[in-house]
Amino acid sequence: xxxxxxxxxxxxxxxxxxxxxxxxxxxxxxxxxxxxxxxxxxxxxxxxxxxxxxxxxxxxxxxxxxxxxxxxxxxxxxxxxxxxxxxxxxxxxxxxxxxxxxxxxxxxxxxxxxxxxxxxxxxxxxxxxxxxxxxxxxxxxxxxxxxxxxxxxxxxxxxxxxxxxxxxxxxxxxxxxxxxxxxxxxxxxxxxxxxxxxxxxxxxxxxxxxxxxxxxxxxxxxxxxxxxxxxxxxxxxxxxxxxxxxxxxxxxxxxxx
Amino acid sequence: xxxxxxxxxxxxxxxxxxxxxxxxxxxxxxxxxxxxxxxxxxxxxxxxxxxxxxxxxxxxxxxxxxxxxxxxxxxxxxxxxxxxxxxxxxxxxxxxxxxxxxxxxxxxxxxxxxxxxxxxxxxxxxxxxxxxxxxxxxxxxxxxxxxxxxxxxxxxxxxxxxxxxxxxxxxxxxxxxxxxxxxxxxxxxxxxxxxxxxxxxxxxxxxxxxxxxxxxxxxxxxxxxxxxxxxxxxxxxxxxxxxxxxxxxxxxxxxxxxxxxxxx
Numbered sequence: 001x002x003x004x005x006x007x008x009x010x011x012x013x014x015x016x017x018x019x020x021x022x023x024x025x026x027x028x029x030x031x032x033x034x035x036x037x038x039x040x041x042x043x044x045x046x047x048x049x050x051x052x053x054x055x056x057x058x059x060x061x062x063x064x065x066x067x068x069x070x071x072x073x074x075x076x077x078x079x080x081x082x083x084x085x086x087x088x089x090x091x092x093x094x095x096x097x098x099x100x101x102x103x104x105x106x107x108x109x110x111x112x113x114x115x116x117x118x119x120x121x122x123x124x125x126x127x128x129x130x131x132x133x134x135x136x137x138x139x140x141x142x143x144x145x146x147x148x149x150x151x152x153x154x155x156x157x158x159x160x161x162x163x164x165x166x167x168x169x170x171x172x173x174x175x176x177x178x179x180x181x182x183x184x185x186x187x188x189x190x191x192x193x194x195x196x197x198x199x200x201x202x203x204x205x206x207x208x209x210x211x212x213x214x215x216x217x218x219x220x221x222x223x224x225x226x227x228x229x230x231x232x233x234x235x236x237x238x239x240x241x242x243x244x245x246x247x248x249x250x251x252x253x254x255x256x257x
Numbered sequence: 258x259x260x261x262x263x264x265x266x267x268x269x270x271x272x273x274x275x276x277x278x279x280x281x282x283x284x285x286x287x288x289x290x291x292x293x294x295x296x297x298x299x300x301x302x303x304x305x306x307x308x309x310x311x312x313x314x315x316x317x318x319x320x321x322x323x324x325x326x327x328x329x330x331x332x333x334x335x336x337x338x339x340x341x342x343x344x345x346x347x348x349x350x351x352x353x354x355x356x357x358x359x360x361x362x363x364x365x366x367x368x369x370x371x372x373x374x375x376x377x378x379x380x381x382x383x384x385x386x387x388x389x390x391x392x393x394x395x396x397x398x399x400x401x402x403x404x405x406x407x408x409x410x411x412x413x414x415x416x417x418x419x420x421x422x423x424x425x426x427x428x429x430x431x432x433x434x435x436x437x438x439x440x441x442x443x444x445x446x447x448x449x450x451x452x453x454x455x456x457x458x459x460x461x462x463x464x465x466x467x468x469x470x471x472x473x474x475x476x477x478x479x480x481x482x483x484x485x486x487x488x489x490x491x492x493x494x495x496x497x498x499x500x501x502x503x504x505x506x507x508x509x510x511x512x513x514x515x516x517x518x519x520x521x
Contacts, residue, residue, distance in 0.1 A: 154349045157319050162363035162414060163339035172366065176353040253352035256396040 037223040042230070045223040054224060055215065057207045059231065065207040067235075069125060069200065070193055073132030077189060081137045082182060085144020086175070095145065106138045110196045118203055128200040135196040136189040143185025147178035180254035183247045190243060194236055261294040263330075264418065264450050265316065270325030272311055284475035285311045289325070291469065291478065293418075296448040298487065300455055300465035304514065308476020309454045313422050316452065317343045329418070339363060342411035346423045348403040350395035356406050357382065357391040363414040381409040385439065401432035405439065412443070421453040425460070437464060445491050458510055462486055462503060470513055479513060482506065 018039075024030050025038035037045075049059040057065070088095040105113075114131050121127040151174060159173045201210035209228050216224035247254065272286040285308040293299055301309045314320040315327060318337040327334045329341070350359050358365075360381055364374040382388050385405040395403055404424055411419060421440075425433040441464060444451055455461050461468045468482045484506065486497035497503055 152349070154345050154347065155351075157317075157337075158343065158345065158349050158410075159362070159366070160337045161317055161319070161339070161341065161343045162366065162410070164362075164366040168366045172362075173351065176351065179353070251353075253394070253396070256352040256394075 035222065037226055041223040042226045045221075045227040046230070049224070049227055054212050055206075059209075059227075062207055062209045062212050063231065063235065065205075066197055066201065066209045069128050069208070070132055070197055073129045074136050074190060074193055076129075076133050077136035077140055077193075078186060081140035081185075081189075082144055085141040085182075085185075086148055086178065088141070089145045089148025089178070090170075090174070098141070102138055102141055105134060106142070110135055111199050111202075114199065114203070123203060127203075128205070131200045132193045132196055136193040139188040139192055140182070140185040143181050143188070144178060147181035147185075148174060151177050176253075177257065180247075180251045180257070183243075183251055183254070187240065187243050187247070190239060191236075194232075194239075261296060263292055264295050264297075265291075265293040265330075266326075266328045267291040267316075268326045268328075270315065270322045270327055272308070272315060272320065273323045286315070286322070287475035287477050289476075289478060293450060293452065295450055297450050297452075298444055298464060298466045299450075299452045299469060300461035300467070301452065301469045301471060302455055302458065302461045302510070303471035303476075304456060304473060307471040307473040309471050310422055311476065312471075313343075313420050313452065313454050316418075317341055317420050319343075339367060339414045340416050341418045341420060342414055342416035343420045344404075344407050344411050344422065344424045346426050348395070348407040350403055350406055350410075352394060352396050354394075355392050356387060356395060356398070359395060359406055360409045360413055362410060367414075377413050377415075381413045384412070384443070385409045399432075400428055401436060404428065404436060408440070408443075416449065418450045418452065421451065423454050423456070426456075433460075440464065441487055441491065444487075458507055458514075459498070462507060462510075463490060463498065468510070470510060472514075482510070 021030075021036075022039050024036075025040055030036055030038040031041075046059075049062075051058070053059065053061065084094075084098065088098050110131055113134070114127070117127040117130050121130060155173055155177060156169050159169045164172065197208070198210035198213065201208040202214055205211040209232055213225050213228035213232075216222075216228065267289050270286060270289040271284065274283045274285050276282045289312060301312065303309045311320060315322050316334070318334050318341065329338075350356075351362070357378060361374050361378040364377060369377075379388075379391075382391055385408055387402060387405060387409070390398060390402065395406065398406065408424070424440075425436045428436060437460060440451070440453075443449075444464075453461075453464065462484060464487050465484055466487065468484055470479045470482070471477065472479045486500075486503055489495065489497045
């Protein structure tokens, strides 16, 4: 009942915003390229982008280019940050070595080091993927370290008294204990990487939703900007829901520890 | 009791916790001497901070003493061993797997034959009365049921000694009572050696064959008592708690604890 009620309220708040926007559009207050474009022009832009595309690539191709960069970086980050994080959580020496680097990079605005990455790796996909990789790495790493260090001694002590060796304790106790927190880190990393995406596509890209939005701004195409933002928002929500679904399936003991 | 074999010997054992930063070291255990025989049900009784849990952890092999020796069947205790099972105050069951797999954890990691694991796990599932909950997740159970799973998980390894660290401390009075009956039943059936930490005088009196009273700062053994109320409760359904001897001994122990506190 409570869940349904909050869903209703959410729908109302979205509905009100769309309602005001539609009213202003139909009433002729908003034009197609004003600071706030009319809703018809945004829908038209969406249809046009899907069919004819923007500057040589369709919307799906722009999305594909962005997601290729993001998901490559995301996968690389998961594959490296999880083992490094788990190791750091267990081993003080590894943690002492990693901590200063991670703590230094973590609060840096991605654009600050992006320029250096471009100088090093060129303006192709390499520097973009590297930027997103760094953005995704730290949240996962930090979540893994925190998860392992907070495991109560009694969980591992019990396993040891029952005859488990340290390898078994890692695979059968520490890893499943840390899994829900790792998942939270992965979701945070996705959000962080996604928001860095636009920045990554600011420099010398010829495709990508982030680039599309930035390029449209140069030409005053607010309808394309709005359409791009809308697509980014929806795909972001969809992907997060996908991760939540995976979380529920893979770590149903989340919150039960 | 002297005809029974000695299982564990603790000799002039002390344990000092290193102080953090500038704070001084704390002497948690001071010159503990204790002999545990086969089939003893030993209750270590004392107020919080008397080092009783520390002592249990040393017995389990989870903590190392600073001075003195601790031996099991003449062999120095150097670390944990499946022959000494531990049940903590919180059940620490693994929520990522079923009740069945939680109980089977010990035999599984020790690489025991699959068929035997199944037989043993089922045996202890029914012993603790949770046959219908084999496939439940630990978080779906009540506090008492969880502690019964923890008990079964410890017993399934066939330990020679069971160490219980205030296992019923977090349970409500009714559940605690039925858990005490269960542990008495288990002890009566197979006569394992049980060492149980408690701060509840009645729990100690109704379960133990021997009570070791401890006092805090530093943790010392004040006095030992041989008791037989648990035997009486097994033999004749009578409730030994209302006999004059029980009341008298309860008074003595409580008085002793009180005296120790006043002298602090």
